[in-house]
Amino acid sequence: MEKFDCIVIGAGNGGLVSALTLQKKGKKVLILEKGLAPGGLATSFRRGRFEFDVRTHELCGYGGVGNNGEIDSLFERLGIDSKIEMMQAQETFHVIDKLTKDEYTMPVGVDHFIEKMEEYVPGSRDAMTTFFGLCEDIKDALSYLHSEKGTIDEKDLYQKFPNFVQLAPYKVDAVLEKIKMPKKAIEILSTYWVYFGSAIDDVSFVHYASIVYSYVLYGPAIPKYTSHELSRALENEFKSAGGTIYYLSEVEKIDVEDGEVTGVQTKDQTFATSHVIANLSPKVVYGKMIQKENVPVENCQLENERILGAREITVYLGLNASLEDIGLHHSTYFLSNNLNSKVEYKKMQEVFHGNVVGFVPNVINAKASPDGTCILTLTSLIFGDGFDKLVSKENYFDVKEQFGDYLIRCFEETTGISIRKYIEEIEIATPLTFARYTGHPSGAIYGYMAKGYDNLLPRIFSEEEETRIKGLRFCGGFGSRLSDFSSTYLNGEDVAMKTLGE
């Protein structure tokens, strides 16, 4: 039986980074992936002459030359920064309020962002300046926390980062109100909430601020050849460093003896190892991969409390005309029924709720599709079980088309841009599609809901205590840094370093 220092289950963002980090440190690592391609959700697919990114792979915290963000630094450490081409967006987002027809376009760069907000919401400058100041404090505190190995002394932390300790227990709205952010500015600033897959009044300020700050400070960036380029670069670097990756290899069992990991089994192979990093939901790992008597009761209790995050429906459109001909000018369109995110979240419990995010990669990367064409993807989050109640064996294909039709209509009506006549290729992904390729429970792709005690800091602070089976750790969207692309890459490295520490 072949023995590995560490086996990584799942070649998603977190898994690839964990595996590469350990392999570079001289460990012998095996990745077992059930699918056919690296990257998990960071992958692409072809239809006709188009290549679609499965999910909008806008990385925050890249930055590039002269403005290195956390992600760029990570890619440097991993040795892939020179092997990928990233394209920087010129704006963060464009939001349209369906109710008032007001539109707001927010730029990249903290100063520009503050200025623009002042233009839209006179009198917001002071609060916005305070907001970004807090963002910086939080960013510093978080990097300190991620790099600290031992237990955290709150008094020491308070000395170093008083604002962080003060704000840590509070939600986004409480802090923004405290710093007297004008209501309109709160609404515009909250636009990114749909990227979190949780309601804004559930998300902790620390988490929200750290992500928004990365977007504004560095600007969103996308890989030139879709996220697949990034995933392949990580895979190639891993293989060049001597790592082994097997595809079509679904793990069925993790062997545990006396509370310690001893091996991993697929349908046709068995491997020995004392370390497993699982790039998948703990619900699946504890639910079916480990023999019942070896699953710690406390982990079952925790998993039974955790709520799956948002799911989504995405329509991928290959359009047979140029951006100019169609009139698409922004890379990211947030179409909102109501800019008040609490009202919007409530509305989004309905199945057809009309909140749509449109993404046009060609605005950032002119070569995202052949000359004279462009790509538009429309995404709508799903909360609640309305989708599950609607779908049956008999109507699934029709429901899919109905959703596609609805999202296109929402986009056309809100923006006044017609796209229907240009559609050359169309594909529609539902929770069923995501469940098929990832195996995630219910097709949830935002990990667990960032809610109450399952927010960023409770997860980070409890990680060691919850690691009860020796040698078993989790990375990726279900991990401690939560689910956006940048966080999963960074989390992959954290988890690898912790495994190395053992």
Next chain:
Amino acid sequence: MKDIVMEKDQKKVFAKFNDLALGRRDITKHSSKDLPKYSYAVNEFVSVFHPSQMEVVVTKIVEENENTKSFWIKREDGESMPPFQAGSYITLEVHTNGRIYKRPYTISSDTDSLKEYRITIQEEKNGIVSHYMCYDCKENDKFTVYGPFGHFHYSMIRDSSDIICLAGGSGITGVRSMIFDLLKSKKVSSIALVYGTKTVNDILWKKEFDELAKKNKNFKVTYLLSEEKRDDYPYGLMDEELLRSLNLEGKTFFVSGPVAMYQALNEIFIKLDIPNKFIRHEEFRDPLETDEEEIYELTIHQKGNVTVIPCKSSETLVQSMEEGRFSAPVHCTVGVCGYCRSKLLSGTVKTDTSALRKKDVDLKYIHPCVTYPLSDVEIELP
């Protein structure tokens, strides 16, 4: 940066901060100790729509004409077949000559009858699998099948509500399923079918189509014979004149048939300036035209194992794997589905990269099912 004070009392500040971890511990104290639920309604749907493979049994064989047979298959486990979109195919695994072959066959039965699927197979010249199916396969024989797969479907969002189906030979199978589905569901306003065969005896389901045309004013069928001259049938191949006569403005074409038909039609589509958007076609593989037949060595790396087998310049790498008794991951065999996608480690090949991701073309990935060797070749299979 100025200090923001949410809480003045320092003790309370620390209490709240520490509660972030402690509270999490408390909240789970009283929750269920059962193993967590990991499979939800959506996951159950995945296994209904996309079983990893199915064991099926042939319940009925129907001789459609002298060189074509239909096979009705149902699942051995008694479950119904997965719901499918008209135009989908399954991959049939056939064991014969001590070898394993996988071939895609379009489902020709109706989308609303899922007790069984029907696949219809025409015997091809030198076709090992079609020959086996048409001569050796008996009722009650068992097979493993994969799927359904494919993207040759009608879309209400993308396609016109007036469609023209151009089918040649056994390419009619998926089109048949599509026509019945679209008329029944009233998703289209009109369908014109042009169905080309060599002789009148080659026409499949003629009675069915004629009856359908009688019952539905919005469905018209034209038969076209290419090798038999008769007064009651038009003679020839699908050409520009025929297409023009169909009043094609703004209509969507669904094309399914032999490779020569696609090639001829594509030239006409270009000449008539019909945008890609209006042309949907079943996937196909360009045949290799070569007289040479060199024998090379194919080295395959897969999950830590290395296998060396001979390969021929006139055969795809997948065909060589079949002959070399190497079980390859294959579904579509026409270079589209990506299931056999491999990295070319060394050697030169003739291949079709049109369905690969752009980055994978740069990194020398290939689809072995559409790759012919021009030297010794070394690849890494998934």
